[in-house]
Structures are given as structure tokens and as C-alpha cells.
Amino acid sequence: MQIGIVGLPFSGKTTLFQTITKTHIQQSDIGKSETHQAVIKVPDKRLDKLTSIFNPKKKVNATIEVVDVVGLQKGDSGSTQFTGNFLSKVKTNDALVQVVRLFENPLVPHPEGSIDMLRDINTFETEFILSDLAVVEKRVENLKKQILKTQDEKLKKELSVLEKCFEILQSEIALRYHHFDKDEYQILKTYQLLSIKPMLIALNLDENQLLDSEKFLVQVIKKKSGFNTKILFFSGKIEMELVDLSEEDAKVFMKDYGITESALDKLIREAYDLLGLQSFFTVGEDECRAWTIKKGMNAQEAAGVIHSDFFKKFIRAEVVHYDDFIETGSFAKAKEAGKWRLEGKEYIVKDGDILSIRHN
Ligand SMILES: Nc1nc2c(ncn2[C@@H]2O[C@H](COP(=O)(O)OP(=O)(O)O)[C@@H](O)[C@H]2O)c(=O)[nH]1
Ligand SMILES: [Mg+2]
Structure with a gap:
């Protein structure tokens, strides 16, 4: 499973990536356009407990792949450009995390000049919808021609699914909010559409906004929650500080800010839920291991x-x-x-x- 972290420049993507992968990418790499990718262990307290009981030679956590999807650029007009190159990097992910900036930092100006979380969420949604519309429209045209010649039933089924998508996209609604059935998903899978991908909206709060997290969450939930969509918050800055603390110190520190779960734990839990995943275990003297399967x-x-x-x-x-x-x-x-x-x-x-x- 691969999760892609997307978001406007300076929203905190690399910060989040670093804290959840616990690798410290050198400061000079930040902002450069190569993609950061890492396989991370899915934390699981149950596996830890089993390991302490069986004392095996090896403990193997379930893993997921996380990608810091870079490549969004500022165009000549000053607005952010969703290039084909960027969109094609988004395509390969099973689920997306959109980091949305709420923190204020005069040293790091927001690319749009102001903090506005709903605007930033909508920017991505609109770009994904437009990209999908282009793909769907082209395929619909082709299919119609082919069907005229072949009268193939499979193609007709495909056409009907794509026409449904076209209608949804034209009403400016992301495909992920729609309940497609299993067969329809199977057909749509090959197109790697963007707006159909399960989405975690991750609000990046300042340390002094953390105690008000509920207020921000509610505002977004009111407008954006729905099928295949989850909304959570974290603070890039606090998470960065947590990385370097011992488990004990981290607990105390988190309590001070009213955080009950690290961004990594929260993100993985929500992503599992979103993707309908769960874990089972195998145990023994050689190995205790967590496996990921679909519910x-x-x-x-x-x-x-x-x-x-x-x-x-x-x-x-x-x-x-x-x-x-x-x-x-x-x-x-x-x-x-x-x-x-x-x-x-x-x-x-x-x-x-x-x-x-x-x-x-
Ligand atoms: N104050 C504050 N600064 C942050 C926070 N998260 C990230 N930053 C800073 O914002 C800048 C951009 O973050 P970065 O993760 O590189 O953003 P990216 O362009 O989306 O990858 C960096 O200087 C970070 O240290 C946060 O929660 N609070
Ligand atoms: Mg970055």
C-alpha cells in the first residue's frame, strides 16, 4: 500500500514525512524536487506484546510505503501550477494525505499569500476533478466509436460507468464521495483517476492552535467530510520535537499540548480505516509478525x-x-x-x- 503526501508548497509535507519516517532528510534537500519515499513500519502495540511473550528471533511489523509527492510549482502568474508531471506522481498512490497549512510563520510565506484552509482544500479538489474530466471525456469519446463498430457488452458497461463519472465530475464533485460498486471500481481502477482516491485531510496546526484543534476540525468536517474522506490534525513543529524525545518525555510533552496520539499513529490508523485494512498475526519462536489484509x-x-x-x-x-x-x-x-x-x-x-x- 502506498500513501502519497500532497499539499501546497510550504504546507508541511516534508516535515510530516520526516516525522513519520523518522529519517532526517538533510535540511538542504527540503524543497528540492526529487521525490522522497520510505517504507515505514506500522506501529502495533499488540505485536510488541506478542513479541515480549514469544521472544522470537525476529519481529516483523506490517509495512506501508509513504511518498512525499513533490513537484508543485509556482507559475509565471504567481499561482500554483499543477503540472502533468506532478499529477502523474499522484496517480500511483492508493490513498492521499493532503497537508493543509494553518500555522502562521512570517519566515515562510504561504504561496497564496494568506492562510485559508478551505480554499487550499478546494484547489486540490478542483485540479483533481479537472484532470479526471479530461481523462474520462477522452475515453468516453473513444468508447462510443468502438461500441458503434463492435456492440461489445463489456465496453458498454465501461461506458455507462464512465458516463456516470462524467456527470459527477461535471457537477464539481470528487469521485471519492460516490459509492461505486465492486465491478465499477474494478473498471475505474485502470484509469488511476485522482479524485477517486481515498483522502486524508491533515490540518497542520501551530502549537498555539492545538488546544483549539476541535474548532478547526469542525469547520472542515462541516464542508468536506463524506465517504472515503477523513479529516485529522497534527502540528508539524511539535511532531518534529517529539522525534528526538524518549518515549517517557514524549508522553509528558504530548500531554502539555493535549495530544493523545502521534501523527504517525493517527495517520496509519485512519488510513487503515479508510482503505478497509486490518491486521492479523502469526507467532512463534522464529518470528512474530503482523500482516495486513482487506477487511x-x-x-x-x-x-x-x-x-x-x-x-x-x-x-x-x-x-x-x-x-x-x-x-x-x-x-x-x-x-x-x-x-x-x-x-x-x-x-x-x-x-x-x-x-x-x-x-x-
Ligand atoms: N511554525 C510552524 N512551522 C512549520 C510547521 N510545519 C512546518 N513548518 C515549517 O514550514 C516550512 C515548510 O515546511 P516543509 O515541510 O518543508 O513544507 P513542504 O514544502 O510542504 O514540504 C519549514 O521551514 C518548516 O519548518 C508547523 O506546524 N508550525
Ligand atoms: Mg517539501
Whole structure:
């Protein structure tokens, strides 16, 4: 899974990227136009706990890829230019985080000259909608010609989905707000449309705005919340300071600012939710590991994520939920309590299940 961080210049993208990847990109790199990309470990306290119990040789967190999507430029007119090059870098992400600047900093002028979060959110939405309109319009024209010649039913279905998109986009609504069905999504996937991507709107607040975070959140939620969209806040400056603190000191520091969760934890939790993802675990002396799957996957599909052979040769899954394992204290006790189960391939895996796959 790949998450792209987008936003106007000087909104705090690189700051957010650095704090969540905990890599310190050299100051001189900031603002340059190469893309920063990193694979980050998904923090999971349950995996930490399991690791402390099993004491394995290896602990393997689930991972996601995060990209600091750079390349937005100021045009001759002074306004920000969404070049084709920039838009094509946005396309490859599964979900987007738009960093929206609320912090004031006279040393770093806002590219539009003032702080206005709804304007900045709408700028991106409009650009994505225009880009999608161009793609959809062109494809609709082509499809109509092809259908005249072939009368192909599959193409007709594709045309009807795209015409629906065209209508939505023409009314200036991002596609992500619309509930498409599974088949429709499948068709639309190939186009890598921009406004259909799940979106996390991340308000970058100043330290002195943090205690008022609720006020800012509500303003955006009123206008922008909806399907496939989440709104959260963070403070780039505070997060930067957190990176260098010990866990203990960080806790105290966060409390002072009324923060309960680091930007990384919040972002990943919301992104998982947005993308319909969840985790299951495998445990043992060699390795304790968290795996990421789509909600609704069954035991056989989950086994296939571990290894394609496990999918093909699946017999049964041994299942204990993390909570039951911790409560009872061991697999044996969980079994006595009836919490350890053998499940067939149709079993729908739950977030936090500990699985052991029996296979041929
Ligand atoms: N005061 C303040 N400054 C910030 C905050 N977040 C980022 N900055 C500063 O704003 C400038 C631009 O940030 P950067 O992350 O490079 O923005 P980008 O262009 O979107 O990647 C840098 O000098 C940051 O230190 C914040 O929350 N508060
Ligand atoms: Mg940057």
C-alpha cells in the first residue's frame, strides 16, 4: 500500500514525512524536487506484546510505503501550477494525505499569500476533478466509436460507468464521495483517476492552535467530510520535537499540548480505516509478525498473503483472537476456555486474530 503526501508548497509535507519516517532528510534537500519515499513500519502495540511473550528471533511489523509527492510549482502568474508531471506522481498512490497549512510563520510565506484552509482544500479538489474530466471525456469519446463498430457488452458497461463519472465530475464533485460498486471500481481502477482516491485531510496546526484543534476540525468536517474522506490534525513543529524525545518525555510533552496520539499513529490508523485494512498475526519462536489484509478476507485468502502455496494447499486455520490469548495467557488455556478454534477456508478473519495455517 502506498500513501502519497500532497499539499501546497510550504504546507508541511516534508516535515510530516520526516516525522513519520523518522529519517532526517538533510535540511538542504527540503524543497528540492526529487521525490522522497520510505517504507515505514506500522506501529502495533499488540505485536510488541506478542513479541515480549514469544521472544522470537525476529519481529516483523506490517509495512506501508509513504511518498512525499513533490513537484508543485509556482507559475509565471504567481499561482500554483499543477503540472502533468506532478499529477502523474499522484496517480500511483492508493490513498492521499493532503497537508493543509494553518500555522502562521512570517519566515515562510504561504504561496497564496494568506492562510485559508478551505480554499487550499478546494484547489486540490478542483485540479483533481479537472484532470479526471479530461481523462474520462477522452475515453468516453473513444468508447462510443468502438461500441458503434463492435456492440461489445463489456465496453458498454465501461461506458455507462464512465458516463456516470462524467456527470459527477461535471457537477464539481470528487469521485471519492460516490459509492461505486465492486465491478465499477474494478473498471475505474485502470484509469488511476485522482479524485477517486481515498483522502486524508491533515490540518497542520501551530502549537498555539492545538488546544483549539476541535474548532478547526469542525469547520472542515462541516464542508468536506463524506465517504472515503477523513479529516485529522497534527502540528508539524511539535511532531518534529517529539522525534528526538524518549518515549517517557514524549508522553509528558504530548500531554502539555493535549495530544493523545502521534501523527504517525493517527495517520496509519485512519488510513487503515479508510482503505478497509486490518491486521492479523502469526507467532512463534522464529518470528512474530503482523500482516495486513482487506477487511472481509477469509482464512484462505489471508493464508495466501503469507504464502501463495498456503492458499493453494490450505486445509484449516487455527485461530485465537489476540484479546483471548492475552486474557487466558497461553494457547493451551485458550483451548480449555474454548477460545482456540479450527476454522475452514470460509472463516472471515478478524482484526487481531492470531492464525496458524494448516496446509498440505
Ligand atoms: N511554525 C510552524 N512551522 C512549520 C510547521 N510545519 C512546518 N513548518 C515549517 O514550514 C516550512 C515548510 O515546511 P516543509 O515541510 O518543508 O513544507 P513542504 O514544502 O510542504 O514540504 C519549514 O521551514 C518548516 O519548518 C508547523 O506546524 N508550525
Ligand atoms: Mg517539501
